[in-house]
Amino acid sequence: MTILPTDLSSVDIPDATVARLPVYLRTLAAFADRKISTCSSLELAEAAGVNPAKLRKDLSHLGSYGVRGVGYEVEYLRYQIAQAIGQTQNRNVLIAGVGHLGQALAGYRGFTTRGFTVAGLVDADSARIGTVVEGLTVHDIADINDVVDAQSISIAVITTPAEAAQRVVDGLVTAGVTSILNFAPTLLSVPEHVDVRKVDMSIELQILAYHQQRRTKVVDA
Amino acid sequence: MTILPTDLSSVDIPDATVARLPVYLRTLAAFADRKISTCSSLELAEAAGVNPAKLRKDLSHLGSYGVRGVGYEVEYLRYQIAQAIGQTQNRNVLIAGVGHLGQALAGYRGFTTRGFTVAGLVDADSARIGTVVEGLTVHDIADINDVVDAQSISIAVITTPAEAAQRVVDGLVTAGVTSILNFAPTLLSVPEHVDVRKVDMSIELQILAYHQQRRTKVVDA
DNA sequence: CCTTGTGAAGCTGTTCACAGCC
DNA sequence: GGCTGTGAACAGCTTCACAAGG
Numbered sequence: 001m002t003i004l005p006t007d008l009s010s011v012d013i014p015d016a017t018v019a020r021l022p023v024y025l026r027t028l029a030a031f032a033d034r035k036i037s038t039c040s041s042l043e044l045a046e047a048a049g050v051n052p053a054k055l056r057k058d059l060s061h062l063g064s065y066g067v068r069g070v071g072y073e074v075e076y077l078r079y080q081i082a083q084a085i086g087q088t089q090n091r092n093v094l095i096a097g098v099g100h101l102g103q104a105l106a107g108y109r110g111f112t113t114r115g116f117t118v119a120g121l122v123d124a125d126s127a128r129i130g131t132v133v134e135g136l137t138v139h140d141i142a143d144i145n146d147v148v149d150a151q152s153i154s155i156a157v158i159t160t161p162a163e164a165a166q167r168v169v170d171g172l173v174t175a176g177v178t179s180i181l182n183f184a185p186t187l188l189s190v191p192e193h194v195d196v197r198k199v200d201m202s203i204e205l206q207i208l209a210y211h212q213q214r215r216t217k218v219v220d221a
Numbered sequence: 222m223t224i225l226p227t228d229l230s231s232v233d234i235p236d237a238t239v240a241r242l243p244v245y246l247r248t249l250a251a252f253a254d255r256k257i258s259t260c261s262s263l264e265l266a267e268a269a270g271v272n273p274a275k276l277r278k279d280l281s282h283l284g285s286y287g288v289r290g291v292g293y294e295v296e297y298l299r300y301q302i303a304q305a306i307g308q309t310q311n312r313n314v315l316i317a318g319v320g321h322l323g324q325a326l327a328g329y330r331g332f333t334t335r336g337f338t339v340a341g342l343v344d345a346d347s348a349r350i351g352t353v354v355e356g357l358t359v360h361d362i363a364d365i366n367d368v369v370d371a372q373s374i375s376i377a378v379i380t381t382p383a384e385a386a387q388r389v390v391d392g393l394v395t396a397g398v399t400s401i402l403n404f405a406p407t408l409l410s411v412p413e414h415v416d417v418r419k420v421d422m423s424i425e426l427q428i429l430a431y432h433q434q435r436r437t438k439v440v441d442a
Numbered sequence: 443c444c445t446t447g448t449g450a451a452g453c454t455g456t457t458c459a460c461a462g463c464c
Numbered sequence: 465g466g467c468t469g470t471g472a473a474c475a476g477c478t479t480c481a482c483a484a485g486g
Contacts, residue, residue, distance in 0.1 A: 012435065013431075018428055018432075019424065019428055021427075021431075022421075022428070026406065047408070048408065049408045084431075085430065085434075086430050086431055086434030086435075087430070091426075091430055091433075093426070099325065100322070100325030101321070101325035103321045103325075104320065104321030104322035104325055107321060108422065108423075110423045111422075111423055114426070114427060115430075116423070116430075154430075154433060155429055155430065178433060178436070179430070179432070179433045180429075181422075181425050187268070187270045193436075195433065195436075197425050197428060199420060199422070200243075201326065201329065201332075201402075201420070202243065202331045202335045203243045204402050204418050204420060205312075205335070205337055205376060205378075205402060206243040206306055206308065206335060207239055207243070207418060208376055208400040208402060208418055209308070209312055209336075209375075209376065209400070210234075210305075210306045211239075211400070211416050212312075212376070212416065213306075214307075215399070215414075
């Protein structure tokens with residue numbers, strides 16, 4: 001397969017843009033629900049909470065899907081963005097750690113509508129292994145390899161305690177998983193080709209606390 | 222109160238740095254647990270997963286707390302960072318929405334060690350109101366004003382369904398809350414002086430999916 | 443001699459402002 | 465006329481490389 005210079009699907013979209021495309025997609029879905037068939041960059045940007053120039057520049061990385069003087073066709077743009085971020089195919093997700101957080105994610109409806117299927121649950125606690133959560137049997141984390149294979153897992157979510165996370169990730173990497181979303185508050189070491197993203201609840205609170213402290217300090221001055 | 226130009230507590234720390242300071246703090250805590258009393262920028266940076274030059278520049282925004290040729294004293298640096306991000310005082314947190322996610326956060330031990338106390342739980346579901354979760358009684362979301370006042374809430378976490386989020390936030394803003402962590406997948410509109418941070422699980426998965434798709438595309442080429 | 447602290451360079455992302463086009 | 469697409473200016477962050485200093 002040869003990629004032509006004009007093939008936009010091969011150029012890499014800036015990270016900041018990639019992070020916003022799902023927001024636009026969600027906003028467009030809301031427009032479609034409200035039977036809005038066309039919108040301007042201003043309308044879409046306001047509903048998505050971004051600057052209109054930024055929205056247009058973001059979209060320009062995918063191609064030229066608007067009409068000057070008119071705006072964007074909602075369904076068409078929706079399709080193009082979905083295409084660009086690869087939301088056209090379903091992906092099976094494994095959740096490692098079936099505590100409250102794992103269960104919250106297992107039952108989250110928002111995943112399904114974005115092309116993700118929670119297809120595997122594993123845990124280390126023998127009291128949880130074998131139980132059924134959200135229609136799925138919880139498997140032993142020791143069998144992680146089998147679960148990844150059997151369910152063709154492409155993304156894993158770590159919701160184990162921090163101490164267990166690295167061990168679980170090592171198992172996932174061995175099993176061939178290359179995309180990991182980490183909720184455990186610890187640094188994971190993985191090979192070059194594995195992509196890890198981190199969500200850290202306390203850090204978010206700490207950032208809010210810093211800004212709050214700063215606001216009150218400024219008032220003092 | 223007058224702030225002198227030399228008072229570093231008044232200069233604003235770059236956002237990117239603020240987001241990493243909690244990571245350094247956590248890394249230093251791990252060092253302290255292992256009885257390490259001194260460390261170089263290289264050691265700390267590696268354990269925290271950042272470039273050493275970035276670490277040093279980050280720390281330089283707080284002041285000059287290292288010793289050339291030697292490194293940093295773990296406990297001293299820990300104290301200085303905690304001071305800078307305002308982790309010296311406790312903050313009471315309210316969780317709005319006591320589903321699985323809300324319960325996961327209510328029971329999360331990591332908050333306590335970082336100076337956050339979950340001091341209030343509210344929900345709209347009458348089946349949940351009055352029940353006790355993690356030692357706290359769940360209150361009616363309609364009484365949010367009273368809960369915020371009685372518990373001196375300074376930060377609120379939204380773990381309600383997306384449809385309810387804006388209504389809840391309006392109530393919180395009226396009650397005087399100025400820092401909000403939003404887990405609901407929706408854009409919140411708040412007055413200027415209110416600080417909102419957003420955590421969106423599906424967007425994280427969508428970003429991972431994009432990179433995964435891209436990796437396989439490149440292999441094709 | 444060793445490691446910090448920091449100017450300077452380079453890179454990424456944002457915003458402006460307008461040319462291009464329907 | 466009006467809105468998109470984009471070069472150019474700008475702002476912020478990262479990294480380098482080295483002077484400063486224990």
